[in-house]
Amino acid sequence: MTARIPSLGLALALAMIPATAVAGAPPWRIDPAASRIAMATTQMGAKVGGEFRRFEADIRFDPDDLASSRVTVTIDTASLDTGNDERDATARTAPWFDVAAHPVARFEAASFRALGGPRFEADGTLSIKGTSLPVVLPFILELDGDRARVTGDLTVVRAAFGLGTGEWLTNGIVGDSVGIRVEVSARRDAG
Amino acid sequence: MPLRNTDDRYGGVTKLLHWTTVVAVAVTVPLAFVMQDMPASLDKFRAYGWHKSIGIAILTVTLARLAWRLATPRPAPITGPAWQARAAATAHALLYACLLALPILGWLHSAAANTPVAVFGLFVLPHPIAPDRALVEPLGEAHALVAWLLLALIALHTLAALKHHLVDRDRTLLRMLPLADRGSAGPNDRETRHDR
Numbered sequence: 001m002t003a004r005i006p007s008l009g010l011a012l013a014l015a016m017i018p019a020t021a022v023a024g025a026p027p028w029r030i031d032p033a034a035s036r037i038a039m040a041t042t043q044m045g046a047k048v049g050g051e052f053r054r055f056e057a058d059i060r061f062d063p064d065d066l067a068s069s070r071v072t073v074t075i076d077t078a079s080l081d082t083g084n085d086e087r088d089a090t091a092r093t094a095p096w097f098d099v100a101a102h103p104v105a106r107f108e109a110a111s112f113r114a115l116g117g118p119r120f121e122a123d124g125t126l127s128i129k130g131t132s133l134p135v136v137l138p139f140i141l142e143l144d145g146d147r148a149r150v151t152g153d154l155t156v157v158r159a160a161f162g163l164g165t166g167e168w169l170t171n172g173i174v175g176d177s178v179g180i181r182v183e184v185s186a187r188r189d190a191g
Numbered sequence: 192m193p194l195r196n197t198d199d200r201y202g203g204v205t206k207l208l209h210w211t212t213v214v215a216v217a218v219t220v221p222l223a224f225v226m227q228d229m230p231a232s233l234d235k236f237r238a239y240g241w242h243k244s245i246g247i248a249i250l251t252v253t254l255a256r257l258a259w260r261l262a263t264p265r266p267a268p269i270t271g272p273a274w275q276a277r278a279a280a281t282a283h284a285l286l287y288a289c290l291l292a293l294p295i296l297g298w299l300h301s302a303a304a305n306t307p308v309a310v311f312g313l314f315v316l317p318h319p320i321a322p323d324r325a326l327v328e329p330l331g332e333a334h335a336l337v338a339w340l341l342l343a344l345i346a347l348h349t350l351a352a353l354k355h356h357l358v359d360r361d362r363t364l365l366r367m368l369p370l371a372d373r374g375s376a377g378p379n380d381r382e383t384r385h386d387r
Contacts, residue, residue: 043236043306043307044236044240044307044309044312044315045307045309045312045315046307046308046309046315047307048305048306048307082305083304083305083322083324084304084305084306084322085324085327086231087306089231090231093231167232167233168233171233173233173236173237174236
């Protein structure tokens with residue numbers, strides 16, 4: 001009997017941890033109409049941009065409790081819209097996003113730093129086409145009651161993720177670096 | 192060969208602008224037929240790049256031609272029926288219209304399709320209209336329609352020039368040929384001298 005009391009205590013303590021984490025960093029629900037994940041690169045030396053039209057975000061974030069904050073963004077790779085059907089179709093093929101084999105790209109972050117004022121940084125992992133690489137996403141957080149607006153910019157080298165293999169790999173026709181811009185409007189989830 | 196047109200012959204500038212247009216059209220129009228069906232590849236990007244660059248060059252050269260046309264008198268028309276002179280004037284006006292409209296429609300088409308017009312890799316033209324999927328097909332069709340009209344006019348223009356040369360045996364074709372004004376031996380040599 002006496003041995004059970006610590007066991008019970010441990011079980012209760014373990015059960016408390018996730019509850020504490022949830023309480024510490026509230027979930028947020030994004031407003032898809034006011035949120036976008038855009039990309040920009042160059043084609044023939046000219047700037048060309050697009051947007052991933054479909055993505056989901058699982059956000060638990062509290063600027064005062066960064067330790068328990070975490071974010072996962074899942075992007076439908078087939079939803080890239082660059083305003084050109086032929087180019088979008090090419091982006092879905094095997095040398096590029098290979099959406100048949102890799103339908104989603106993912107950004108996960110569980111480590112955040114406050115840089116002062118509205119500026120933060122997320123140490124995350126970006127997974128595209130089977131390659132996961134550490135990335136740092138600096139972002140601005142504007143809080144207004146139970147609403148939040150996050151804008152962040154990140155630049156990646158497409159070849160690092162195997163985007164544009166074969167003849168597309170090294171040339172000046174499609175730019176080597178790709179800018180990613182994240183603009184997310186979210187509301188604190190009451191539920 | 193004088194640079195300016197004279198009463199009976201075209202000058203060097205007009206000839207250069209005319210034959211530059213001929214070469215440019217002879218390259219970029221067949222390229223258009225080839226590039227459309229190419230699979231997505233670097234070569235396809237390059238082909239479109241050349242097509243667009245040459246098209247913008249044609250637009251520039253045509254504007255220069257019209258300016259030069261205003262600045263220097265044209266040779267007197269070769270004597271012939273009035274209806275032929277009117278037909279020639281109409282055909283020439285339509286040729287100019289096509290040479291202006293075709294690159295402009297292509298430029299608009301590129302903008303609607305959100306693809307850049309990078310001119311010979313030197314600079315990128317701004318989009319005159321915002322990208323719009325709904326406009327891509329109509330503008331593409333208009334571009335193709337004007338291209339066919341241009342090809343028909345070129346056929347007419349060429350046949351008329353050959354008819355002047357081979358049937359009427361006048362100087363209409365010779366006065367536009369490069370280096371043809373020296374009057375060296377040729378089928379029209381006699382008429383040439385006679386005209387002078």
